[in-house]
Amino acid sequence: MLQFSSLILSNDEIAPHYFHMVLKAPISSYLPGQFVMIKVNNTNIPLLRRAMAILSWRDEELEIVYKAIGLGTKELSKRAPGEKLEVIGPLGNSYEIPDGLGHAYMITGGVGMSPLMPLARALTKKRIKTTLFFGGASVTDLVMRHEFSDLGVMVIPVTMDGSLGKRGLVTDVMEEGFKATKPDPQNDMVFTCGPHAMMRKVYEIAGKYGLKTQVSMETRMACGTGVCLGCVIKNKNGSYLRACTEGPVYYGEEIDWNARLD
Numbered sequence: 001m002l003q004f005s006s007l008i009l010s011n012d013e014i015a016p017h018y019f020h021m022v023l024k025a026p027i028s029s030y031l032p033g034q035f036v037m038i039k040v041n042n043t044n045i046p047l048l049r050r051a052m053a054i055l056s057w058r059d060e061e062l063e064i065v066y067k068a069i070g071l072g073t074k075e076l077s078k079r080a081p082g083e084k085l086e087v088i089g090p091l092g093n094s095y096e097i098p099d100g101l102g103h104a105y106m107i108t109g110g111v112g113m114s115p116l117m118p119l120a121r122a123l124t125k126k127r128i129k130t131t132l133f134f135g136g137a138s139v140t141d142l143v144m145r146h147e148f149s150d151l152g153v154m155v156i157p158v159t160m161d162g163s164l165g166k167r168g169l170v171t172d173v174m175e176e177g178f179k180a181t182k183p184d185p186q187n188d189m190v191f192t193c194g195p196h197a198m199m200r201k202v203y204e205i206a207g208k209y210g211l212k213t214q215v216s217m218e219t220r221m222a223c224g225t226g227v228c229l230g231c232v233i234k235n236k237n238g239s240y241l242r243a244c245t246e247g248p249v250y251y252g253e254e255i256d257w258n259a260r261l262d
């Protein structure tokens with residue numbers, strides 16, 4: 001884990017409210033699903049860093065994509081190239097690619113696609129067949145879908161307003177797809193990141209077909225390094241797991257899906 005002051009190289013709005021930021025960063029290796037904690041300005045408001053999935057980190061450039069929805073991300077969207085930000089990372093565990101994986105099914109919504117991009121890179125490099133069910137309210141929420149296609153991922157767009165692909169919920173289209181193609185429970189696996197309700201549904205559908213699901217839990221985080229216990233998730237046995245260190249990626253069966261995430 002590194003802690004560094006990072007020069008902003010670019011911070012571009014790639015779709016309404018979605019920003020792609022490139023930061024100068026020391027060379028570091030990272031794994032798909034890991035994240036960084038970023039201090040969004042040099043004041044005490046907001047005090048806490050914000051967790052951002054690593055979209056890419058190579059050649060001394062760290063890339064993230066974020067949606068400007070609240071105090072922290074709106075502040076981040078005001079930062080300009082040439083300014084510096086305090087960054088800690090890479091943090092957390094990662095998605096696992098099991099030996100002999102046959103077909104990887106990725107399901108996401110909006111900015112949840114970010115940790116799936118390095119996973120898609122790793123999967124396609126190993127020539128593992130990869131399908132992405134990509135959902136959003138509208139076509140503008142399906143950011144970076146062409147980058148997934150360019151990697152060789154089969155992208156299935158789903159929008160609530162029908163502006164691209166099938167109209168409706170990404171989980172309904174995932175279920176239709178599974179009914180039609182009958183995934184292989186021995187060799188195929190599901191990977192997801194996105195809203196809690198979506199991931200729960202993804203886990204339930206995958207379970208019906210006997211597939212295991214790896215979920216990335218985007219809880220609220222404070223320290224990001226295992227100290228404050230602000231990010232805990234209840235597991236099936238009633239104990240608590242720190243999403244920043246034991247996570248953010250878990251197998252779906254580890255999680256108590258009925259517990260509240262605050």
Ligand SMILES: Cc1cc2nc3c(=O)[nH]c(=O)nc-3n(C[C@H](O)[C@H](O)[C@H](O)COP(=O)(O)OP(=O)(O)OC[C@H]3O[C@@H](n4cnc5c(N)ncnc54)[C@H](O)[C@@H]3O)c2cc1C
Nearest residue numbers: 035050051052053065066067070071072073114218219248
């Ligand atoms: C491991 C990890 C990786 C993440 N990666 C990304 C990423 O790549 N891009 C990105 O845009 N965001 C990512 N997030 C979420 C991010 O850290 C912020 O929490 C989120 O962007 C909102 O921050 P904010 O300061 O703008 O909003 P706040 O002002 O803190 O909150 C605004 C609203 O958003 C809700 N909210 C805040 N955080 C979350 C959350 N984590 N999940 C659901 N609702 C939330 C709040 O309840 C509130 O209604 C990640 C979170 C984690 C834990």
Ligand code: FES
Nearest residue numbers: 222224228229244
């Ligand atoms: S965010 Fe502090 S322990 Fe996880």
